[in-house]
Amino acid sequence: MTRAWVLPMLFGFCGSAVAAGLILRGSPGAAAALLLVFVLLAGVNSPLMFPRSIGALEAERRSAADGRPVVFWRPGCKYCIRLRIRLGRSARQLHWVDIWRDPAGAAAVRAANDGNETVPTVLVAGRPHTNPDPAWVREQLLPSA
Template sequence: MRWLWAPMLAGTVYLVVDAARDGSVPAAVGYGVVGLALTWWLSPWQGSGRARHADVVARPAAERVVVIYWRPGCTYCARLRVRLGRAGRRATWVDIWQDEDAAAYVRSVNGGNETVPTVVIDGEAFTNPDPARVLARLVAA
């Protein structure tokens, strides 16, 4: 899954060029907008911040009230991000595809699976928790 952004980008370029050659500019623009949005959503570069697991663990407990382990392209992670809204900025987001230590941690609390979002609230890990629970803790922090 980490590589899906590349074929998505290549497919988008192909569709845009093909539509442009046929003289269909609106279709080319449409393909470009949708394809680039999907490419960004699947890419490892989207998201907030570049927090690393080792840095998060080294922080005092008061500074890591809510830590969210996520990965690009995860619909459950996107759902959580949308439901948290602006309050989600208070959480620390760690991309498990950019940090092998974070992926190992997620596997350790999920029976060997890289199930995301894995949210650590006050030191306790929850797998794909109800966004209302995470939001309540972020608002209280």
């Protein structure tokens, strides 16, 4: 669980250190702007940006019941962040599994990707799709006509 917070904490620490240096040099405005950028980077890379994760077995059970896709992800993954941002509010309709917190989720991703933990891996109707286009994922949420 702590591994998910390493990158956001690193952004926060580095931003604070650089901002402190800028303040000591007499540039409080630049320090505030730079600190804001680092805080935003920390937020985007934190697990807080993603909907609440559940276990892989529970996600697959829910997906079988409601037909919504399962997204396997991990904190700090730029492709996962891209998918989350581009999905917008519809991301909350998906079932999210953090593979760093769930060994069964990591195993499912390795099984789908020749032993690699390549994320995001989206499971739609029991079939895995590695790093799919966010527009395609959004289409999978639309009810069948």
